[in-house]
Amino acid sequence: MTKYFDIFNGDADGICALIQLRLVEPLDAELITGVKRDITLLQQVTAAAGDRITVLDISLDRNREDLQRLLTAGANVLYFDHHFAGKIPVHDNLQAMIDESPSTCTSLLVDRYLKERYSLWAIAAAFGDNLVSIAQKRCSELNLNAEDIQVLRQLGELINYNGYGSHIEDLHFHPASLFHALHHFDDPREAYDSSPEVAILASGYAADMEHINALPPILATDIAAVYQLPDASWARRTVGIFANNLSQTYPERAHLILCPDGQGSLTVSLRAAKTHPHGASAFCRRYPEGGGREAAAGINRLPEVAVTELIADFERTFGSSPRKIE
Template sequence: MTHFDVFNGDADGICALHQLRLAKPVDAVLVTGVKRDISLLKRVEAQAGDKVTVLDISLDKNRDDLIRALDCGASVFYCDHHFAGAIPESANLEAHIDTSANTCTSLLVNDYLDGAYLPWAVTAAFGDNLFDSARAAALPLNLSDAQLSQLELLGTLINYNGYGVTPEDLHFHPADLYRAISPYTDPFAFIAESPDYQQLATGYEQDITQARNLPVAVEEEHIAVVMLQDAPWTRRVSGVYGNELARQHPDRAHALLTVLPGGDYRISVRAPLNNKTGADELCMMFPTGGGRKAAAGINALPAAMYDAFIDAFREKYEQ
C-alpha cells in the first residue's frame, strides 16, 4: 500500500498537510508544485488499496483523475475550499469541502482535528489573506499582538514561496519547504530556529520593496490594475503584493498582470476585502482561469483579450 500526499504548494496546502501528518504520521509520496500547479492528481498512479490525501486544490479541476483513482480502488481523503462542482459519490471518498469566502483548507483540517495544531491553521489563514478569520481562530491561543504578527509574517512567507511559474522561481520547492517545517510542532520554534525561515524573510523583504514601486495601469474607485515585468522576483511576489493591496484598499478590487514572453498575461485577482466574492466567476470567464471567491487568477490571458478582461473586471466590481 502506498500513501500519496497531494497538496497545493502555498501556505494553506503546506500547513494543512503539516497538521494532518503531525496527527497521523505516514511515509508518503509528496505530490506538489508551484501555487498555480493545481492539476496535481494527474501525477498520481494509485492502485487498489492505496491511500490518497488531497489538500487545497480544486476538485473540479481534478475531477477526472479523482474518479480514476476512486475507480481503481484507492481511498481518497479530499479537503478543500475552492470551487468543486458536483462531488463524486463513492464509498472510497471522504470529502470535506467548504467554499465559503472566510475559510481555508487549513482551517477545515483544524476543525477535523479538533484544534490539535491550531497555531499552524492560524498561520495558513494569515497566508491566505484571511486576516479576520485568522485572528478569530487564534482567540483560544491567547497570543500577544507580537506573537500574532509573527504568525502573520510566517504565513505570508510560506505563501510567498509558492508563487512562480516553475519551481526554479522559488526559494524552496514546496515539498522541500514542507519537509523543513515538518519537524516543528510549534511554529514559533520554526521561526526562531530554522535558517530556511531567515532565507524566506530576507527574500521577501527584497521583493516586496521592489513591488511597492510598480506602475499602476488602471486606478479607479472600485478597481486597480498593476503591471509587472516577467522576472523571477515579480513571479514570486505578485500574490502576496496583491494581498497587501487588498488590505490597504478594502473596498477596491485588484488585478496584477504579468506580461509573458509571448505577449499573453498572467493575472492574479483579489476581490475587495469588504466584498469577498466574484473573483472566481470573473477569471473563469476567460481561458485558463479559476480560483475561489476572494482570490483567483488566469494563467495565460491572450493579449487580444486584455480590453475584454478590463471591461469585465470593471463591470464585476463597479456596482
C-alpha cells in the first residue's frame, strides 16, 4: 500500500503551500514538520518503493543525503523550495521545482504549479515571508480591496509568527495542528474571520510585540544594525517578525538579530537590505547550521563565544563599522 508523507516548514510559507496542494488533492498523509528552524526533516522519513513524498520549503542542500536515501529506496518525491539547494540531483523519481530568486517563495511556486487555483493562500504566505511588494503586486492583479489586502497580510504574518521558537513549547500551536485547523478553508479570508486559532495568535502577537518593539539596537549605522534579544519565549517567537518589520522600516539597512535559544546557544536571523536583497544565505552558510535564502537567512545554533566575531563579520560584509547606540 502506498504511503504518503507531507514534509513542510512550520512557517507561513510551508503551511500555506501545503494548504494549496491539499485543497486540490486531499491526501491522508503523515505530516512531518517542526519549528521554522527545524529543517532537516527528511531524516525522519522511512519510505519504500512507490511511496509519495511532498517536500515544502526546506533546503535541499541540508537534506541531500536523506533525499538520496529515499530516492534510492524507490520513493517518489515532489520538492518545492526557494532556499539554497546546491546541485539538484537528477533522478527519475524526483520532481523538483526550486527557485532561489529573492522575489519568490515556496507558496508562489506551488501557486504557479497549480495554475493559480488558490492564489490567496500564496499571497498570504508571501506577506508572511516578507515579500511585501510581490504580494501587493499579486493583490493588484486580482483587484483586491484594501481591507482584503490587510487581512491577507495579517494572516500571513500571524501564521509565520507561530513558526518561530527554539522548540515546540515556545509556539502557540504545533505547525501540524495549525495546518489541520486551516486546511479546509478555500479562502484564507474566511480563516482569518472564523478560526479560533487565528484569534489566539493575534492576541499572543499583540502581547509579544509590546516587548519586542521597545528594544533598541546595540549597534547601528544607516546601512547595518545589530539587535540582542533576551532569553525569553516571547523573544524567540517574535524574532522573525521583528527582523521582517525592521527590514520594511529601514529598507536600506541590513539587520542581524541575536536571540538566546534557551539551551546555551543563540539563534541568528539575518535580513539583507531590501534595496539590495542578496548575500544573506552565503553569509550564514559560513557558519555551522547556517543557511537560508538570498534576502533572509539564519544560523540555528551559534556559541556565545562566537558572537563578537560574527558581528565583526557582519560589519565587514554588510556595512561600515556600526556605532554604539547610547
